[in-house]
Amino acid sequence: MDSILNFTNEELKIELIGKGYKKFRADQIYLEIYKRYVLSFEEMTEISKLDRKKLSDEFSFLLPNINEKLSEKETGTTKYSIKLLDDEVIETVLIFADKRRTQCLSSQVGCPLGCTFCATAGLDYKRSLSVSEYISQVLLICKDYGKRPTNLVFMGMGEPLLNLDNLIKAIQILIDPSGLDFGLRKITVSTCGLLPELENLLIAFPNIGIAVSLNSTFNDKRNHMMPINKKYSVEDIFNFLIGKKKLFKRRPTIEYVLIKDINDSTTEAGNLLRLTGKIRCKINLIPFNPFPGTKYKRATEKKISIFKNILMTGKNAVTFRESAGTDIFAACGQLARLKK
Template identity: 40%
Template sequence: MINILDLTKEELKQWMVENGESKFRGEQVIGWIYKKVFNFDDMKNIPSSLKEKLKNNFSFSIPEIVEKYVSKDERTIKYLLKLRDNYIIEAVLMKYDYGNTVCLSTQVGCRMGCKFCASTIGGRLRNLSNGEILSEILVMEKDCNERVSNIVLMGTGEPFDNYDNVMKFIKEVNAEYGLNIGQRHITVSTCGIVPKIIDFANEKTQVTLAISLHSTTDENRKKIMPIANKYSIEELLEACRYYIKVTNRRITFEYSLVKGVNDSIEQAKELSLLLKGMLCHVNLIPVNEVKESGFVRATEKDIEGFRKVLENNGIEATVRKEMGGDINAACGQLRRDYVEKMRDKDVWVR
């Protein structure tokens, strides 16, 4: 069956017409969905005959909350969600003074192979549909009874490896009839799939683009991120310059600081030269330690020293505020732990 969340309002209205119903019935059904009503029988102003048609043609692919972790300060909630085919994904809700931000997954697993990321261990199992990405927000909003105002696509998966579904999700979540979250409140993070960065530039959205850079040389970047074997740093930065030219929007470069790998003062100077003159911001990330990688986070002293070098060279840089450290909120870690635990109990999940 078709996941009804995968349809836009216009697509659902068209379905109504093709099935002998009035267009406005599509608007009514969409309205119930965004009121968090996920059962056709509970849609009170829908005729019984139409409810039967809907039940025979559509399903609600709403993930089940299988585990939920709340940080001690209650500002971070991490969800383990089970999809209808028993695949497990993660999503995080973070409460800031300016509103609630959610970090969403776009794939089950990831095939990019970045060494510091637990999400990529085991590879990509499948893409999420646009409706499945949307359902992550709906489930979290319904659970905590609070509205989401900001979205980051930085959870499990590489968004540009699921480009079409991600773009449809962005348009849908931005729609006035739905969650109506402004594009300027959405951030998409990519490890650097150059052709898709060009495509994204040509979309001319107001979405913030974040690039996972993490190194200043191709040789070093290849050790951390396999994508560097396909696209050089120069190719990546050229695509970023094109993006800035077309959109006139600032890019965020993400730089995870790993002790003894990419955290030296010399590397900070090299990064300053690479980014000189670009409309950009650097987000320094103390790396989350993943046991399989052997990487250790840089010291606070080295992190601050790195930041000061960038700042002294005219590159705006901030250190990412860590949230949810006490609930193991680093991407991919909880999912892996849960899957292994269920396998020990002979329960099939992925």
């Protein structure tokens, strides 16, 4: 049975009319789910009993459960552990900064790409998420918090572009004006650089935000830190960003996690300055967030400052982002069902 969360409003209209429902039912269901966060047919009391029963027989509306919720005192950042219907567990994080409430969404149970600085890579990879699992992550947080997030980032567990078809469908539903109505400018997808899939995503959504996780300008080092570099090297990434610049309606972000004595040298900073000097982009420096079992350490404040100052001599904006949620293992690279 198809999940009711797999449909855009237009698709649902066609589906429901085909099944003999009144034309306005799709709008009514969309309003209940995506504006009022009513998450079962039984609770949709404005719909006749007969139709509610018919809907339950014809569509699935099973949702994962919030297993656990942990909040960081200082920042309010909240990590939700979500148990999927097959008992696999993923995490999603709600981050508060300025007036934004940003939800970081997971794409896979575990991740097969094995980046050495990422806690998720240490989990057994199981599978990619379905469209309804993407949508459920957002709806569960809307219901729990009482308001929808203002921004969405696909930067949680897993590589979103390994799940491209479901990602594209989920974004179509998330931006549906009759539903959650996210603007594409409020959505960012982060990738370690799967270039053909990135091209397809940009063709589908030219205004979406893109973040490319780089982390070293040397192929031998990046091969080790991010094995996907053997397929898509540093040069491939920058050739893509230069050659396909017309596809980018917004400046992409280059993400760089600063790890002590690994990628925090002035040579790396100089290389990064030279490479990013060929494109219009934003450079986001992130301190490494340690997790149990890692051999890496966060770069020192002095090294971070020197690295940043070198990049600031270039034309592109540079930000240094202290990750929220380190107290509850909810920060960048820490999502692996860890507890303190």
